[in-house]
Amino acid sequence: MYTLIGTPKARPFRVLWVLEELGLEYEILPLSSNDKAAMAEFNPTGKVPALKDGNDVIIDSVAIMQYLADKHGSLTFKAGTIERAKQDSFTQFICDEIDGALWTAARNSFVNPEDKRVEAIKPILMWEFGRSIRALEERLGGNAYLMGDTCTVPDLLLSHCFGWARSAGFPMDSEMLKAYGRRMMEREGYQRANAIRSLS
Template structure:
């Protein structure tokens, strides 16, 4: 059984949600970053941490990829063009969505107050909106990012869009709003978010 360390109000939600979608049993320890039991597995103090057979795996995207590959679901096979496209979309989402939201969070409450640049958030919102316009031209026509099949980038995109709404970053593309509504109604998402 897996152990997931991290509150569902963090990137840990991505991992909890994937485990729910895969139907895999896990134990959840809802620790905050730098909280008790986190630093011993991740010296950076970041969550999530997945423990598998006594070995910690850190970074939500690495964990998602590991779980998808290990269980042969929610991913395309390594070495295929579909996997290359999936990985490209994953990297785009991390670079353009996750990075903008994380930088805004750092300048809102993570960094010491004297190091924060409040005005940077306007630039980040602009970049976030521009990235949405790019993304809608890259995603498939089906229900999911890759089209008809749910894959790793779906967990990242739905989490980032949820995070964006909390951070008051507008989701301006109607396709992304509809997508987020569908993802947030999934039973596995609802179970993970309730933790």
């Protein structure tokens, strides 16, 4: 059985969603990033999430998502294939351009100490986010998922970022991607994970 370390909100929700999509057995140790001392046992930075698999601990939400997908042979293409390379290019783009903009905005809004924030950067981040959305819209085209007919890790990652963007006030000007996000939220794995999140 796996142990998901982190309150199933924010980035830990990504891992929870994968666990539910794959139908895996797990338990939750609901620590937050405010529980620095307790989290340091699993991650020296004190950040959530972490995943315990036996005696081993994996940190970073995207690394955990891909590990679970690889281990259980779902939500991913096989490593070493051209399809996997294309899948990974989506993952990297989302981490760099979408998640990166949102996380930088968060750091400059409430995460960093007040004297370490640059409020003026947020409009620039929103502009960069919009540019990235247009690029994703072009790459998605008429496909159901980023990789065509197959739902993969970057789909879950992107959909989570869309929810984050809404709560952070980032504009989503793409009807195509709004519809894509709604499709992702209709998945049974998301519905189960969201029900657990709502109770936390």
